[in-house]
Amino acid sequence: MSALIDNLLWYSIVSNFWQNCLSRIGEGVDSAIEAVRRSLRASQLVAFTGAGISAESQVPTFRGADGLWRNYSPESLATAEAFTSDPHLVWEWYDWLRGLIHEAQPNPGHLALTELQRRNPKGFTLVTQNIDGLHERAGSHDVVKLHGDIWRLRCTACGREELNEQVPMDHLPPLCRCGGIQRPAIVWFGEMLPEEEWERAVDAARQANVFIAVGTSALVYPAAGLVKVARQSGALVVIVNPDPTPADDLAKWILRGPAGEILPRLL
Numbered sequence: 001m002s003a004l005i006d007n008l009l010w011y012s013i014v015s016n017f018w019q020n021c022l023s024r025i026g027e028g029v030d031s032a033i034e035a036v037r038r039s040l041r042a043s044q045l046v047a048f049t050g051a052g053i054s055a056e057s058q059v060p061t062f063r064g065a066d067g068l069w070r071n072y073s074p075e076s077l078a079t080a081e082a083f084t085s086d087p088h089l090v091w092e093w094y095d096w097l098r099g100l101i102h103e104a105q106p107n108p109g110h111l112a113l114t115e116l117q118r119r120n121p122k123g124f125t126l127v128t129q130n131i132d133g134l135h136e137r138a139g140s141h142d143v144v145k146l147h148g149d150i151w152r153l154r155c156t157a158c159g160r161e162e163l164n165e166q167v168p169m170d171h172l173p174p175l176c177r178c179g180g181i182q183r184p185a186i187v188w189f190g191e192m193l194p195e196e197e198w199e200r201a202v203d204a205a206r207q208a209n210v211f212i213a214v215g216t217s218a219l220v221y222p223a224a225g226l227v228k229v230a231r232q233s234g235a236l237v238v239i240v241n242p243d244p245t246p247a248d249d250l251a252k253w254i255l256r257g258p259a260g261e262i263l264p265r266l267l
């Protein structure tokens with residue numbers, strides 16, 4: 001029995017090795033980049049981005065050590081429960097994060113995706129888990145924002161939403177004109193995704209010939225499930241990330257390295 005398990009394990013390691021074409025910067029990356037570059041001429045292309053694409057703009061990811069703030073993990077603050085128990089603390093953190101994002105500039109990774117959209121406006125969909133607005137500041141448009149927008153506030157009493165770009169905010173927690181406490185209009189852990197955005201993302205993943213996942217740990221569901229939807233619908237999956245992710249097994253090409261270096265080379 002244990003020999004059978006060993007054989008199965010070995011078979012899975014070998015088949016995954018051949019299935020994925022793994023490339024690190026400096027290790028035969030040129031041929032991998034060229035192959036992916038050719039595939040990006042596909043008619044239907046989806047780019048699916050996570051916090052990693054903004055890391056080179058100095059916006060911390062949630063899962064790196066740099067994501068910590070006053071020893072709180074983002075996962076413990078980005079929840080409705082944390083907000084209900086201490087809205088002031090949660091807003092202090094978001095105020096800090098808004099300050100960092102305000103100072104940040106889009107990097108070559110964001111700009112490369114803008115260029116891909118410019119070249120194929122009808123066949124390119126950009127789906128992001130990011131809340132920072134850097135894709136739009138890089139010139140991308142019609143971005144499918146699965147997790148909302150840090151610059152929009154929603155009233156917890158009347159539900160009214162508004163744009164607020166004040167940095168730093170002059171009153172924490174901010175209040176709606178109805179007197180209710182406002183929260184960031186973003187999706188916290190455990191909350192539902194906006195229905196329309198999710199449907200657009202699933203439709204695009206189903207129709208994609210090529211699906212390129214950039215800078216995402218592929219751990220946050222349901223968003224991370226889009227990689228599988230695309231793969232099962234026949235898309236060629238490409239991953240751009242310096243580190244391994246649980247979605248790597250679904251990929252045809254894995255380009256290991258920072259998005260700001262790899263994406264411009266795909267143009």
Ligand code: NAD
Pocket residue numbers: 049050051052053054055056059060061062063064129130131132133147214215216217218219220240241242243245257258259260
């Ligand atoms: P994550 O923090 O879970 O993972 C980040 C991933 O990016 C990791 O896999 C890491 O290896 C990779 N990475 C780091 N530097 C990179 C680089 N230079 N180039 C490419 N990849 C790099 O991020 P996630 O998967 O997006 O999930 C976290 C959730 O947190 C999301 O829902 C998102 O809304 C939110 N978030 C957003 C921002 C933002 O808007 N900038 C920042 C932090 C977290």
